[in-house]
Amino acid sequence: GIQVEQSPPDLILQEGANSTLRCNFSDSVNNLQWFHQNPWGQLINLFYIPSGTKQNGRLSATTVATERYSLLYISSSQTTDSGVYFCAVVPWAGANSKLTFGKGITLSVRP
């Protein structure tokens, strides 16, 4: 099946700093979603971005489908940004639409 690799596995930031989170995938995808899992376990949809660039406030994401990677940018980080960030994909091949998740990136933002 498709492989999803996220890096770095852990990230510690000072409040106000910027960061870039990376997601590499091993095959063509027609669905890519970024999630933030907060300390209470809730999975929050950040972006649906199988290709192109999107922005939402301090967050933005870019997926370069031809090179099989996606980047999530966090600017002016806040303590509430702490948590685990997951990238999840659905490959083009096959008829199913289940999401395959990466292992996640644990972000800690310190005041």
Add this chain to the structure above:
Amino acid sequence: AAGVIQSPRHLIKEKRETATLKCYPIPRHDTVYWYQQGPGQDPQFLISFYEKMQSDKGSIPDRFSAQQFSDYHSELNMSSLELGDSALYFCASSLTRQGDAKNIQYFGAGTRLSVL
């Protein structure tokens, strides 16, 4: 906007007991997914339903079963619970264009199951 509703939010069971988790998808969504997330792990796909029919199956134990009802809500039934079943169980829903896997999956808040 309406979201995916899961109940209960927390569940504590003893080994060998049974558990039933419920999921109410976003209105008019036609596909429901179940995922299991163990401690420190990423969510793993269990099973999905499209228009009340099972559409895909992942690494779901034989002790688990699921179905989608006429009102589109879904239930995950878990029997002979084991300690290793302790996890966060997510339900997600999407509006799937037939023959097209481009769909946004929206996740519920999850059910945290603890097996003692």
